[in-house]
C-alpha cells in the first residue's frame with residue numbers, strides 16, 4: 001500500500017530535498033507518495049524541520065513518525081501536541097562536516113595560526129607544543145562529539161570526553177558527572193562543546209565552571225549557544241582568563257549586529273555553518289526510517305522526549 005509522506009520542512013528546502021527523497025524512496029523500495037500538502041488524517045510520515053509552519057501534530061492521527069532533518073531537536077521536543085515518535089537526523093554528511101569544522105578550528109588555536117596570518121612583526125620563534133601535549137576536552141560524546149574526538153585523537157591530541165552517562169570501553173578517556181567535568185576542564189587547553197540544548201545543559205559553562213579552565217584556554221562551540229553563559233564568557237575573555245572563543249551557535253540567530261560577540265577581538269563568529277545536513281545522504285536516512293517503520297523494525301535515532309535529546 002502507498003504510504004503518504006508529508007514534506008513539512010518548509011518551502012525553502014523543498015526544491016533541494018524533494019528530488020533526493022524521491023530517489024531515496026525508490027532506492028529503498030518504498031511505494032511512497034511524497035507531498036507538500038495532505039489531509040492530516042491521511043499522513044503516514046512527516047519530514048520535518050524546526051522552522052516548519054506545522055506546529056500542531058494533533059490531527060495527524062495516522063502518522064507513525066516525525067522525521068527531523070536537523071540533528072538538534074530542542075525546538076520540537078517540548079511541543080505538547082507531539083505524541084508520535086520523533087527521530088532526529090544523524091547524517092554521515094553532517095558528521096563529516098562537523099569533523100572538518102572542529103579539526104580546523106582546534107588546529108588554528110593549537111598552532112597559533114592567527115599570529116602569522118595577521119603578520120607578526122619581527123622574528124619571534126614561538127613553537128607550539130605537539131598535539132600529544134595538548135589536552136582537548138570534548139563535551140558531548142554522541143554522534144558528533146565522538147567522531148570529532150576520534151579525528152583529533154588521530155592527529156595525536158590528548159582528547160578526553162565528557163557525557164551524561166558513564167562510558168566504558170571507549171577508545172578515548174571518558175568522564176561524567178560534575179566531578180568528571182571539573183577534573184577534565186582543569187586540564188583542558190581547548191574545549192569543544194557538542195552537547196544538545198536541554199534544561200540540564202543550559203548555561204553549563206557558567207562563570208564558576210569557566211574558572212576551572214587553565215589560563216588562556218580556548219573554547220570552540222558548534223553545539224548550541226545556550227550551553228555557555230554569554231556574560232561570563234565575555235568577562236573571562238576580557239580578563240584574559242580565556243584566550244579565545246570560536247562560536248558557531250547563539251541564543252539569537254542571526255546574531256544581532258550590535259551583540260558584543262560581533263566585535264570582540266577574542267571571539268570568532270561563524271554563522272551556524274559548522275555542519276549542515278546534506279540532502280543526498282539525509283534522504284537515504286529518512287527513507288531507511290520509513291522502510292523500518294513499515295517493516296515493524298525499530299526506528300533509527302529516535303529521540304527520548306523526556307530526556308530532551
Ligand SMILES: NC(=O)c1ccc[n+]([C@@H]2O[C@H](COP(=O)([O-])OP(=O)(O)OC[C@H]3O[C@@H](n4cnc5c(N)ncnc54)[C@H](OP(=O)(O)O)[C@@H]3O)[C@@H](O)[C@H]2O)c1
Nearest residue numbers: 071072140141142143144145163164165196200222274275
Ligand atoms: N552547529 C551546527 O551546525 C550543528 C550541526 C548539528 C548539530 N549541532 C549540535 O550538536 C549537538 C550534538 O549532536 P549529536 O548528534 O552528537 O547528539 P547526540 O548523539 O544526541 O549526543 C549528545 C551527547 O551529549 C551528551 N549529553 C546530553 N546531555 C548531557 C548532560 N546533561 N551532561 C553531559 N552530557 C550530556 C550525551 O550524553 P550520553 O552519551 O550520556 O547520552 C551525548 O554524549 C546537537 O544537539 C546540536 O545542538 C550543531
